[in-house]
Amino acid sequence: MAKSDIVIAGYAETPVAFRSGRSAYDFAGEALASLIASTGIEKDVIDGLSVTVPLSEASNPFFAVYMTEALGLSPTWTNYGGIGGCSATGGVARAASAIRDGYCKAAVVLSADAPSTNWRANYGAFRGEFQDPVGVQGPPAMFGLLMSRYAHQFKLKDEALGKIAITQREHALLNDNALPKFKKPMTMEEYKTSRVIADPLRVLDSVMFCDGANAFLVTTRERAETWGIKKMVRPAAYAELTNVNGNQACPDITETGFARIAPKLFAKAGLKPADIHMFQPYDDFTIAVLMQFEDFGFCKRGEGSDFVLATDISYRGKLPLNTGGGQISAGQPGLASGGLNLAEAVRQLFGEGGRRQIKDPKTALVTGIGVIPYARNWGTSAAMILEA
Amino acid sequence: MSEKPTARPAPQANVYVDTAPFWEAAARRELVLQYCKDTGRFQHYPRPVSIYSGSRNIEWRKVAGKGTIYACTVIRIPGPGLEGRLPLAVATVELDEGVRMIANIVESDPADVAIGRRVELAWEKLERGYYPAFKLAKG
Numbered sequence: 001m002a003k004s005d006i007v008i009a010g011y012a013e014t015p016v017a018f019r020s021g022r023s024a025y026d027f028a029g030e031a032l033a034s035l036i037a038s039t040g041i042e043k044d045v046i047d048g049l050s051v052t053v054p055l056s057e058a059s060n061p062f063f064a065v066y067m068t069e070a071l072g073l074s075p076t077w078t079n080y081g082g083i084g085g086c087s088a089t090g091g092v093a094r095a096a097s098a099i100r101d102g103y104c105k106a107a108v109v110l111s112a113d114a115p116s117t118n119w120r121a122n123y124g125a126f127r128g129e130f131q132d133p134v135g136v137q138g139p140p141a142m143f144g145l146l147m148s149r150y151a152h153q154f155k156l157k158d159e160a161l162g163k164i165a166i167t168q169r170e171h172a173l174l175n176d177n178a179l180p181k182f183k184k185p186m187t188m189e190e191y192k193t194s195r196v197i198a199d200p201l202r203v204l205d206s207v208m209f210c211d212g213a214n215a216f217l218v219t220t221r222e223r224a225e226t227w228g229i230k231k232m233v234r235p236a237a238y239a240e241l242t243n244v245n246g247n248q249a250c251p252d253i254t255e256t257g258f259a260r261i262a263p264k265l266f267a268k269a270g271l272k273p274a275d276i277h278m279f280q281p282y283d284d285f286t287i288a289v290l291m292q293f294e295d296f297g298f299c300k301r302g303e304g305s306d307f308v309l310a311t312d313i314s315y316r317g318k319l320p321l322n323t324g325g326g327q328i329s330a331g332q333p334g335l336a337s338g339g340l341n342l343a344e345a346v347r348q349l350f351g352e353g354g355r356r357q358i359k360d361p362k363t364a365l366v367t368g369i370g371v372i373p374y375a376r377n378w379g380t381s382a383a384m385i386l387e388a
Numbered sequence: 389m390s391e392k393p394t395a396r397p398a399p400q401a402n403v404y405v406d407t408a409p410f411w412e413a414a415a416r417r418e419l420v421l422q423y424c425k426d427t428g429r430f431q432h433y434p435r436p437v438s439i440y441s442g443s444r445n446i447e448w449r450k451v452a453g454k455g456t457i458y459a460c461t462v463i464r465i466p467g468p469g470l471e472g473r474l475p476l477a478v479a480t481v482e483l484d485e486g487v488r489m490i491a492n493i494v495e496s497d498p499a500d501v502a503i504g505r506r507v508e509l510a511w512e513k514l515e516r517g518y519y520p521a522f523k524l525a526k527g
Contacts, residue, residue, distance in 0.1 A: 124404070125404050126404050126433045126434070128399055128400065129399040129400070129401070129403065129404065129433075130399075130432075130433040130434075130490075131490065132468075133396050133397060133399060133469060134478055134490055134521075135463045135469075135470055135473070135476045135478055135492065136463075136478060137467050137469075138467070140463075140465075141461055141463050141478055144462075144463075144478075145459040145460065145479075145480055145490070146459065147461075148459045148460050148461055148503065149458065149459040149503070152459075152503045152504075195465075196464055197463075197465045198461045198462065198463050198464065198465075198478075199460075199461050199462040199464070200461075201461070246439065247439050247440055248439075249430065249431055249432070249439070249486055249487045249488065250458075250482055250486060250487065250488055253458075253459065253480075374433055374490065375459075375480045375488045375489070375490050
């Protein structure tokens with residue numbers, strides 16, 4: 001099969017800020033202006049737009065259209081991504097399909113959110129009757145439940161979760177876009193003594209909602225070259241799964257959508273786990289990172305703790321993990337969060353990692369997680385392999 | 389069972405799907421769940437169709453309210469409706485009828501709540517009606 005000629009030909013990312021007082025539109029504008037400046041494209045060549053449903057503007061069902069007006073764009077293809085932290089990688093995949101089908105030629109995949117300034121999401125549905133009243137109002141309690149079950153079935157070591165948090169913090173120290181609050185090193189002692197919020201989940205296992213944005217230019221290699229763009233990466237494979245085991249009442253909640261899509265993803269890319277030069281997994285909680293090492297076959301199921309403890313996961317190491325600090329240590333810009341991990345992967349493959357640059361990387365695995373469902377693990381699992 | 393109402397808000401029925409039978413039963417301190425007549429299986433939380441067959445051939449059936457803890461946590465940070473309820477033991481309870489519910493474990497020491505422990509229904513009194521919870525079974 002001929003390799004796809006569709007590429008990510010540019011990226012932009014704003015610094016992550018807490019209670020910035022700014023809107024998703026304003027962050028989107030900053031990301032778009034930065035993308036135009038870094039790629040050198042004319043604004044009006046953009047004829048496709050994918051945006052992420054942001055928590056801060058979720059009460060507006062026409063957010064995507066409002067965004068085109070705010071940015072002065074007239075796209076022939078628009079996508080409104082409602083799979084949370086999967087909307088960035090999912091948006092790139094959908095843009096690639098749209099370009100292949102001729103709906104547009106140059107799409108911007110834009111995620112902007114400002115929930116620490118303005119929270120306008122209301123999940124509605126079953127939650128007011130069956131979930132919120134029992135105290136499971138946000139993700140921490142559901143992840144506490146998931147951790148308890150994982151620890152019951154497998155070995156879960158504090159030191160492994162701590163190593164994930166500490167390593168990502170070290171990476172955030174080298175990231176100018178990371179939240180200033182997190183710009184201090186973390187010790188294992190600090191990790192272990194940090195406040196438990198939903199047993200056994202600690203505050204340092206968790207993310208903090210912030211504000212920010214990111215944007216990606218998706219087009220064909222040929223077209224990017226005509227615009228004089230030199231740096232580009234190829235999405236070699238993408239896969240997603242929503243509501244894994246959705247027709248079962250009592251599935252094993254330690255079985256995630258990632259485990260299901262991983263074989264397909266690697267087969268499509270023609271790669272195996274050992275070929276991955278960096279892992280940029282969605283990291284709302286450390287347990288999700290640990291489970292993804294297993295789900296993508298870096299180690300066997302249930303051996304994530306030992307794998308993390310035995311592996312150098314720093315940017316200098318064997319399998320660099322979330323080299324920008326991830327969401328846990330750079331800050332989670334609301335539902336624009338999935339683009340944070342993706343931006344770091346593209347940045348590294350472009351060789352623009354600065355003080356945290358991985359040596360000559362050729363491949364990256366990026367993932368997304370979207371939505372916390374009732375008594376399961378997470379709603380959508382999405383993953384993309386990028387090749388330099 | 390405490391007769392003093394908890395801070396937990398009384399849920400409004402029929403917001404999402406027709407849940408009035410669930411809350412009417414709860415008012416009698418009975419637990420009813422949706423039952424798929426096509427496949428002979430229960431489901432929870434209530435859905436607009438059977439998650440097994442996709443049909444609306446579902447009815448409400450009373451269940452025993454006994455089960456086993458599948459996952460558990462203790463919430464230690466404040467949130468809306470949690471005033472005076474912390475630390476709050478929350479469990480995913482697997483009922484003997486083959487569904488899971490997330491519920492509070494009441495009338496029990498949170499330190500004793502553990503995966504594999506048997507639980508039985510316990511009702512928390514609200515300003516209006518009762519809300520299903522569980523407590524550790526004796527023995």
